[in-house]
Amino acid sequence: MTTTSIEKPFNRILLTGAAGGLGKVLRERIKAWANIVRLSDIADLGAAGVGEEIVQCDLADKAAVLALMEGVDVVLHFGGISTEANFEAIMHANIQGTYNIYEAVHKHHVKRVIFASSNHAVGYYRTTDYIDADMPTRPDGMYGISKCFGESLSRYYYDRFGIETVCIRIGSSFPVPTTRRMMVTYFSYDDLFELLRCSVFAPRVGHTISFGVSDNPGKWWDNKKAAHLGFQAKDSSTAFTHLFPDSSAYPEKDDITTIYQGGGFLLTGPQYK
Amino acid sequence: MTTTSIEKPFNRILLTGAAGGLGKVLRERIKAWANIVRLSDIADLGAAGVGEEIVQCDLADKAAVLALMEGVDVVLHFGGISTEANFEAIMHANIQGTYNIYEAVHKHHVKRVIFASSNHAVGYYRTTDYIDADMPTRPDGMYGISKCFGESLSRYYYDRFGIETVCIRIGSSFPVPTTRRMMVTYFSYDDLFELLRCSVFAPRVGHTISFGVSDNPGKWWDNKKAAHLGFQAKDSSTAFTHLFPDSSAYPEKDDITTIYQGGGFLLTGPQYK
Amino acid sequence: MTTTSIEKPFNRILLTGAAGGLGKVLRERIKAWANIVRLSDIADLGAAGVGEEIVQCDLADKAAVLALMEGVDVVLHFGGISTEANFEAIMHANIQGTYNIYEAVHKHHVKRVIFASSNHAVGYYRTTDYIDADMPTRPDGMYGISKCFGESLSRYYYDRFGIETVCIRIGSSFPVPTTRRMMVTYFSYDDLFELLRCSVFAPRVGHTISFGVSDNPGKWWDNKKAAHLGFQAKDSSTAFTHLFPDSSAYPEKDDITTIYQGGGFLLTGPQYK
Amino acid sequence: MTTTSIEKPFNRILLTGAAGGLGKVLRERIKAWANIVRLSDIADLGAAGVGEEIVQCDLADKAAVLALMEGVDVVLHFGGISTEANFEAIMHANIQGTYNIYEAVHKHHVKRVIFASSNHAVGYYRTTDYIDADMPTRPDGMYGISKCFGESLSRYYYDRFGIETVCIRIGSSFPVPTTRRMMVTYFSYDDLFELLRCSVFAPRVGHTISFGVSDNPGKWWDNKKAAHLGFQAKDSSTAFTHLFPDSSAYPEKDDITTIYQGGGFLLTGPQYK
Amino acid sequence: MTTTSIEKPFNRILLTGAAGGLGKVLRERIKAWANIVRLSDIADLGAAGVGEEIVQCDLADKAAVLALMEGVDVVLHFGGISTEANFEAIMHANIQGTYNIYEAVHKHHVKRVIFASSNHAVGYYRTTDYIDADMPTRPDGMYGISKCFGESLSRYYYDRFGIETVCIRIGSSFPVPTTRRMMVTYFSYDDLFELLRCSVFAPRVGHTISFGVSDNPGKWWDNKKAAHLGFQAKDSSTAFTHLFPDSSAYPEKDDITTIYQGGGFLLTGPQYK
């Protein structure tokens, strides 16, 4: 007898990209929110645990995605390619894939999606800029462009059909910052989880773009346009200050990885020569 | 011998609406600010305590209000109707009444008024908006419209005669939030009292509109236009989070009480059918 | 046989304040728009012409206004007091009166109102300011405050009931500018009529605030928030430049009638001593 | 001997989508700009005229597009699907296709592209809004989303490689407005050609988004962010005012085709039911 | 008998820099404004004509400037160095010199100054930017910095003493544009004279910064912050379009004289190597 599951807010939550870096982090944590957690990835997800459903599927497969959405109450869309790659691969996974998610969401009357967007949607702002979510996008590669696409697409589904989405432009969600840039973009797992909680449970979110970042000194992103989510970061990269002592090694004037927010990403991928 | 009263900042402070919900809360607290607290209401105020003067009066009675202002140093104008009502009643109490207050203030050379405005002056902004005090008003009923009137009127008395006013757009000032909306709009009594203190004692306030709200997560109002008051909320609705557990019960798409900030107020009053 | 009247866009248009300065100007011109022009004023309107209905009434008389609205398709609300006056008179005619208009409009399902607001709703901006309709109001007297009230009220009726209003902040609509200030605020009758035409016939206006001013050099008002009306002024005060030759007679530093846009209005009315 | 061709500014200009509605209009006109006009479409283009090269090709064919770009100095990218359609078709032609164009442009060191974007990139703004090119996109369908993609992509190629693009959000470029909406969005062929000329020949354009619209009364779009192009519309829909006489037939309150700028487009395509 | 001079608006106007390029242009034209035109320069000014007073003086000579201001009603301050030069020369003529002017103006109770500032106060904005007078200055050399100084200084004299100034950021005021950049910055002599007239005779100007530019296509400067001056350019560089035919000769990506508004100025002066 599982009386406890009755008390969970949702019956079924879908997490795409569950085999990815953040997917693995979230897999356990989100069990508190739903009786059933449906996990999806193109990669192997291991055996289903208690309260889990495993669906291995390619997001670019429209019929598979439609089936995947059956009986789902809310979606955490973390699937697709999560780094710079060649355009066709990104188009397949992130453009066709995200379209398939929204068409399935629409057909199955799912009310809300949390979409894992990325800071690389605005990576061509300067590191001396302080930006908010209403400023024009400045993607720093094919990956960032695909995230801009997802933000446009989800905006349309909200304006046209009232399907709510929170787009989270995730900074650097890792256990520990490993570069100076990550001291600015660090997003702790606990803060990520809290922002997801706010995004999933706020009564109304409309279409919201929120930057996913901890309370780091020098952060570039102003979350005022997402104030209604009620997210308050608890962590800060100051916990790691000792890893990056004060240094006079100023970067070169023309080092674009420090001029622009996107950092090293600007030099990756097939577009760079 | 009353040497202590000599040390109080003001000789006489006037509190209108002293029999109302917030009036009762303030009656004791503001004694620290003035040798004499003059209390006024259309309703019975009981017996005058030490350092109190009781004046029962209808704010729409011009002569009575003129007399009420005699010898007053500063005014806390909390009088009038504080909820949605039919227009004529509101015009009588809040429009004619507030005009009478300002004419009396002008004639008696009072230098400053703290005016209890309301969040319902902007209740038709969306719950996903984040607004500041320079944005156009969006009243959500006759009550809210009368508060817009008070803000316009007091602006005029400042521009024309230099009479200073702080308009406080009060959120929900109650002991405990009783709805999800109040988790956003909660304004603790201590925070209300502190904002009043800042408003009364700041050396210069000009004409300032400040949102009266505690430091609640997800709050809709940016107080940067009132930064010079120096108000810093100490309380937060997070103290009551346990009363409103995470829930998947999303409101209906067309439920205007969750689409707009004004909440249930939008459905009250004679205007609604 | 009156086949021509069949081709007029509306069956019945209501013009309040028809005996006033602008009312008289409009009385003939608007006949092109409706089979029947209902004219209302507290003052005598003379005999009804062809296609006219005359209703003498006090706008503060709720029942009379309700009757006045019977069978009306669209309202040009020019009634009430159109200059600075004592507050009670203004409250009676402009606050109670305008409320009565909107309640009648609501009860009779009229879809659109054109409201004669005034530049005196923003008369306390400086003559070196350039403002648009989203900036906070700065009324310069009781008259201006009553116009702010009308703008708030009509906004509410739009947000709550979908009743559309165009508020026209009329500058100086006279045959000829008679002061230097009027060289800036001049609004020719032809331009007034054209702005009314745009306001009445644009398919959608929502709630719009438009400045009523001709294409005068040095004008203070940016109409971009009313761009969708499609109004383009044809006239300009340059036609009267010869009346105000270049002069070195700079006003005194502390002459508020030239510091603020409201001009001489700032020194009128019972508030001034 | 053809000395005149020597005087043309460019050697070779590429026009994609040359068989489309606007492609046909431009085919003759742009001959003045280049010795050779290379015309491309997936549809038949007829025989090559003097100074023309014809290349029938599918923009989704990467190799074909790479070959198409050989020897090109400047590109007018009007190709792809120009109306609402199912997503896969749009992804093929407009997303893969535009990517192919930019990769070819990059590989062949072409310096500038004029990209035919669309007002449907912002079709979910209201008809009472007045917007500029820095405001967030609000696409009104799959077609509009593909145009947002093209704008993001071209921005990246500018930020990363310095390839300049002018994105023209074309309104309604037809000989005559056939709906009331087109009175607002009308873009005459002459104005289109002039905006193209400005875009092609301005010494520096960086990455610019310009609204393609004539000088129509009531237009929704502020081109100040593209002021440096020097475009000044010569035509106006006022030439067609007689086709749309003043009418009192206000649209229904919930008619989204008049609430939003996108108009009838909002109800087309496979997404609508 | 000179009855005509009695009708001139001012008794005495002072023009500094009267031997300079624009000084010579203005010398005759401004005679219509004053009975006496006092002309000053460090260079020779020739013989005084009818209604002229000639004062040769170094603006850096405080006592001389104080004497120069005796009996003056209004000042057109065109003196100092008007091109890039070494800092000490500029400090002498433009910084010390302009300070001397304002101290003399203050001591002699002159009410208004028209200050010839320069577009080089903002020369480091991009040629794809569209700026207004409230945006931060971006000087492009020592000359531009000295103009920023003059704007700061005159602002102070207004805020502190009420002395009014119009700062005109002059574009390129020459008979004919001789470079492509001048097609954007062209400021005809007639338009210069008209802007001066507006600046001198507007009843109130406070402290105003106005861009001095004709109505050229593609101009970079939005004069809305100076709208109250009532200046409307009559001329345009389109009169010279034939001098600069359409050309495909795009500038190099790193050619800063086309990236930034300051143009060739960026490469002049002792600071450049």
Added chain:
Amino acid sequence: MTTTSIEKPFNRILLTGAAGGLGKVLRERIKAWANIVRLSDIADLGAAGVGEEIVQCDLADKAAVLALMEGVDVVLHFGGISTEANFEAIMHANIQGTYNIYEAVHKHHVKRVIFASSNHAVGYYRTTDYIDADMPTRPDGMYGISKCFGESLSRYYYDRFGIETVCIRIGSSFPVPTTRRMMVTYFSYDDLFELLRCSVFAPRVGHTISFGVSDNPGKWWDNKKAAHLGFQAKDSSTAFTHLFPDSSAYPEKDDITTIYQGGGFLLTGPQYK
């Protein structure tokens, strides 16, 4: 053997104005940042301590300043006159002096300067204003004007040569606030030192203007334009609240020292009578 000095981030740091109030405070503290601290002032600096170099020099002496910069890695420019004074003295020390610093910085290829600007660059904003670093300057005297000059000059050296500067508009950096105004402008020595640390060690600062102020209630300055520095004030004037008890002694309406942010400074200096 001094192995510890090898670990210091810089080899040599230059502090100008080292004998001034803040210079003395910083002299010891900044030793942690560099093997050698070069101290400069026009006044006597006492004997050089360990790791110190003493250079007495007049900043207006170009050759001396050029020599002073030899071998310097980073500059803290606190030299010059730090209060209102007559213009010629300020021009000598602050205008010529700061120019000399930047020319020397340029010639010696120093990469970064921290420039002690002042809140008096914006002292003519109102005490009810809340401003950020992009708003136009409003200097309140000759001293403030010289700081505006330094900000313009350093902006130029960044735009033209890539030399980075952080301009710190210092509030009131003293041990204890001694006036009510200083409760708003207080900048503790620890917070000053921390802001300097952020300014010196942030990898990229471009040209940044930051307000130097502790986390005081009611502060007038929004540091969002300097967010990338990562500065977070630790102190607040609330520690001194007991020194300024609540008081009803409102300042006079026309007391400009409380109307404007500059305070008593507005009444000092030779300009005031």
